Amino acid sequence: xxxxxxxxxxxxxxxxxxxxxxxxxxxxxxxxxxxxxxxxxxxxxxxxxxxxxxxxxxxxxxxxxxxxxxxxxxxxxxxxxxxxxxxxxxxxxxxxxxxxxxxxxxxxxxxxxxxxxxxxxxxxxxxxxxxxxxxxxxxxxxxxxxxxxxxxxxxxxxxxxxxxxxxxxxxxxxxxxxxxxxxxxxxxxxxxxxxxxxxxxxxxxxxxxxxxxxxxxxxxxxxxxxxxxxxxxxxxxxxxxxxxxxxxxxxxxxxxx
Amino acid sequence: xxxxxxxxxxxxxxxxxxxxxxxxxxxxxxxxxxxxxxxxxxxxxxxxxxxxxxxxxxxxxxxxxxxxxxxxxxxxxxxxxxxxxxxxxxxxxxxxxxxxxxxxxxxxxxxxxxxxxxxxxxxxxxxxxxxxxxxxxxxxxxxxxxxxxxxxxxxxxxxxxxxxxxxxxxxxxxxxxxxxxxxxxxxxxxxxxxxxxxxxxxxxxxxxxxxxxxxxxxxxxxxxxxxxxxxxxxxxxxxxxxxxxxxxxxxxxxxxxxxxxxxxxxxxxxxxxxxxxx
Numbered sequence: 001x002x003x004x005x006x007x008x009x010x011x012x013x014x015x016x017x018x019x020x021x022x023x024x025x026x027x028x029x030x031x032x033x034x035x036x037x038x039x040x041x042x043x044x045x046x047x048x049x050x051x052x053x054x055x056x057x058x059x060x061x062x063x064x065x066x067x068x069x070x071x072x073x074x075x076x077x078x079x080x081x082x083x084x085x086x087x088x089x090x091x092x093x094x095x096x097x098x099x100x101x102x103x104x105x106x107x108x109x110x111x112x113x114x115x116x117x118x119x120x121x122x123x124x125x126x127x128x129x130x131x132x133x134x135x136x137x138x139x140x141x142x143x144x145x146x147x148x149x150x151x152x153x154x155x156x157x158x159x160x161x162x163x164x165x166x167x168x169x170x171x172x173x174x175x176x177x178x179x180x181x182x183x184x185x186x187x188x189x190x191x192x193x194x195x196x197x198x199x200x201x202x203x204x205x206x207x208x209x210x211x212x213x214x215x216x217x218x219x220x221x222x223x224x225x226x227x228x229x230x231x232x233x234x235x236x237x238x239x240x241x242x243x244x245x246x247x248x249x250x251x252x253x254x255x256x257x
Numbered sequence: 258x259x260x261x262x263x264x265x266x267x268x269x270x271x272x273x274x275x276x277x278x279x280x281x282x283x284x285x286x287x288x289x290x291x292x293x294x295x296x297x298x299x300x301x302x303x304x305x306x307x308x309x310x311x312x313x314x315x316x317x318x319x320x321x322x323x324x325x326x327x328x329x330x331x332x333x334x335x336x337x338x339x340x341x342x343x344x345x346x347x348x349x350x351x352x353x354x355x356x357x358x359x360x361x362x363x364x365x366x367x368x369x370x371x372x373x374x375x376x377x378x379x380x381x382x383x384x385x386x387x388x389x390x391x392x393x394x395x396x397x398x399x400x401x402x403x404x405x406x407x408x409x410x411x412x413x414x415x416x417x418x419x420x421x422x423x424x425x426x427x428x429x430x431x432x433x434x435x436x437x438x439x440x441x442x443x444x445x446x447x448x449x450x451x452x453x454x455x456x457x458x459x460x461x462x463x464x465x466x467x468x469x470x471x472x473x474x475x476x477x478x479x480x481x482x483x484x485x486x487x488x489x490x491x492x493x494x495x496x497x498x499x500x501x502x503x504x505x506x507x508x509x510x511x512x513x514x515x516x517x518x519x520x521x522x523x524x525x526x527x528x529x530x531x532x533x534x535x
Contacts, residue, residue, distance in 0.1 A: 052426045073428030074428060076426065080423060080426075088294060088470060090473040090476060090478070091474075095475060099412075099415065102415075102416065103412075103427045103428055103429070135474050
């Protein structure tokens with residue numbers, strides 16, 4: 001488990017031969033965390049999908065957990081931004097979390113006691129144990145998101161790739177998510193999250209600001225300057241506590257009310 | 258009581274029809290569950306109708322109808338892949354085009370051959386009351402194959418219903434399992450059309466599994482509910498067909514669809530009562 005979680009060199013990601021994001025350099029250690037920050041279409045979800053092996057690399061080099069991308073799927077957990085049919089599927093919350101263990105044992109081996117313990121611990125961490133027997137389709141969006149996060153945790157993976165993990169979460173949900181993330185990192189898992197949320201990004205060791213290219217890459221306090229944020233989001237923003245505050249539009253008129 | 262049991266006790270053809278119906282119900286319950294959960298109803302429908310020209314050609318050439326149906330289904334599945342790979346048209350346009358094209362071809366073939374005109378009805382609506390022992394064997398075999406494949410692929414199939422990206426991220430060959438699922442649907446249609454007919458087999462894929470989706474909290478229970486609804490529909494439909502001389506296949510499917518709407522109404526009423534109390 002000592003190998004580097006992510007190594008990217010001059011990486012371009014995109015669809016087919018069309019790159020939507022180029023020039024990515026990354027080196028993520030076990031237990032480390034990187035936030036990908038950018039607006040819609042900045043390439044952060046595309047980068048995450050490429051790391052998960054869902055999209056082929058357009059150009060450059062990419063190694064995940066010491067092997068070519070796509071060869072370590074059993075040790076990687078991916079949380080996608082959208083779920084196809086959460087509303088039709090007859091599944092209980094616990095069934096969804098158990099899915100996270102599917103590829104951790106052979107096709108004909110039944111769930112073990114150890115699997116059950118991991119599943120219940122994961123649900124405990126996200127505070128969804130009391131929802132275990134409820135049908136997924138009867139849960140609210142935020143509750144569903146917590147169940148999906150519990151599924152990610154249940155994989156006990158060495159690399160977590162999370163697309164908008166806090167979408168739809170209320171304050172207790174966010175607190176549970178932060179606890180869960182600390183737990184994962186303390187046991188040596190590396191984390192990459194794609195987010196709009198600057199508060200969430202500043203809890204990571206590294207922040208990568210993206211807008212079709214890498215605007216800035218480094219520790220949050222160094223990287224998240226008003227200038228960089230202006231370039232990333234196209235509007236003037238400044239960090240006040242955990243919040244981003246709009247200071248000016250890019251055509252320079254005051255935004256005071 | 259006699260009216261409910263006697264038709265099956267004293268008539269070999271009714272016994273064979275009941276047995277065939279139960280086998281069709283079980284096969285369709287399993288496969289139909291995935292059709293409903295993955296929103297594959299349209300391709301199921303298209304497959305069910307696309308087999309018509311295959312069957313017609315097989316009959317003109319004096320070959321087994323099932324072989325023709327299999328070729329028809331293969332052309333349908335291959336054609337959808339061909340169109341979507343070579344154009345930007347969506348899947349449902351490709352399916353719709355092939356579906357109606359193959360159906361039209363089937364009707365043209367049937368109408369141009371005076372050998373076949375009488376057989377059109379039996380292709381479309383099946384021969385529930387004329388099931389041969391060889392049909393029963395084929396149906397039992399199909400059920401066995403569906404069961405084995407489903408048990409073997411239970412995890413990737415469930416993941417596919419949940420999220421295609423997650424399936425691939427976990428290292429499963431999602432496209433491969435998707436094709437396997439299509440093959441199961443095609444196989445079910447090809448084998449079952451002799452009994453329920455190519456128009457109605459689709460009803461047995463959809464209606465019982467639809468009831469299952471309304472009632473079940475888990476996929477296994479959904480399949481169980483679908484099986485129960487399919488078998489009850491077979492029994493009631495055959496009974497109605499015997500006593501009132503209704504077309505057997507249509508009576509069975511009509512019963513299944515009626516059960517769906519009764520259950521849907523019940524579930525909605527229950528929800529609105531609970532909503533009023535809350």
